[in-house]
Amino acid sequence: MALFTLGINHHTAPLSVREQIAFQTDAVPHALADLTRCKAVDEAAILSTCNRTEVYFATDAPEAATQWLADYHRLARHEIEPYLYTYPEREAVRHAFRVASGLDSMVLGEPQILGQMKEAVRAADQAGTLGTTLHKLFQHSFAVAKEVRATTAIGANVVSMAAAAVRLAERIFERIADQTILFIGAGEMIELCATHFCAQRPKQVVVANRTVERGLALAERLGGKAIRLEELGERLSQFDIVVSCTASPLPILGLGLVERAIRTRRHRPMFMVDLAVPRDIEYEVGEMDDVFLYTVDDLAQVVESGLESRQAAVVDAEAIISERVDGFLRWLATRGTVPVIRSLRDAAERARRHEMEHALKLLARGEDPVRVLEQFSHRLTNKFLHAPTQALVQAGSERDDLPALVGRLFHLHPDSGYGD
Known part of the structure; x- marks a missing residue:
């Protein structure tokens, strides 16, 4: 499932529209439960303040959340859709980091939004809708906000x-x-x-x-x-x-x-x-x-002087955020390979146990230990290499890409003969 942010804020809508889709604090748990009952939404958190209402969620069908938001507030979708923004993965991560750091606030650099975001996370956690992906996203958001505030002048001057x-x-x-x-x-x-x-x-x-x-x-x-x-x-x-x-x-x-x-x-x-x-x-x-x-x-x-100082700090803050977004997306990308890695390790472990049992039986019959170990190593190596070897032999349209891929997987050097 991919990460998305659906929202409305003071940049995109007037107060008269924002107040129609705001969530009261005591209504958030029910709203989260209602949203995640939709099979398309796996994880969800709601951030609702006077300036913004945002839904952070993991799904394969982001349009379902837009319809849910309209239905939940008993509004026609066309009434609110012009004011909404939907950010896919990279933009969603960047937006969360900017919100936590105060870069998207009405008063640049104000710290209150960070506390409000932490409350939203607690509510999602208590409602059981804060999964691994969103938990990691918000923890990174809080860390980025702390770094921005500690290393830039974004909150150093008064602006009210x-x-x-x-x-x-x-x-x-x-x-x-x-x-x-x-x-x-x-x-x-x-x-x-x-x-x-x-x-x-x-x-x-x-x-x-x-x-x-x-x-x-x-x-x-x-x-x-x-x-x-x-x-x-x-x-x-x-x-x-x-x-x-x-x-x-x-x-x-x-x-x-x-x-x-x-x-x-x-x-x-x-x-x-x-x-x-x-x-x-x-x-x-x-x-x-x-x-x-x-x-x-x-x-x-x-x-005004405080705002000028904070505006000057925005460049440094945005640079920090861009770097941290790349880091989070790298973590997110590895999440997709976890099931494959787990399956690969499970298959290897089954092969190891099978060959170990075979070797122990031979030793129990009095076979020469050296010969048993030699046979064990050959059989285990053949089992590990059977699948990739077969894939290379039977490659069709992937024939040009597979050799290089196998080389990276097994750390083969070009001078070892592969690709000749």
């Missing part, structure tokens, strides 16, 4: 606004864990930034939002507290780090308000991030000696 904000804050404060943080707003960007900052375990987290209920909900998820926007004037001086992103048409933090906060802090530095467009913090605040203010454009420059 939230991560950039944390990186810049670490330039001002030695430890984020010793700081108090105020988040102004409770939207998606603030939540993302809060997640990154809270990963550093700050001393205190407070959320200020126009809608108190929404601010409180986010604060509870972060393990912090919530305040009203109206309280900023009296509370601002308590915070070392301020991150703001609201939909306000006018600045929320003016120069006078920040100046009073800095005086109350006795000029201890304050790190501020304004992710809002239009701005939440008056630009004059950035001119103060004790305030480090970064706007969305400042963060974009950090992100």
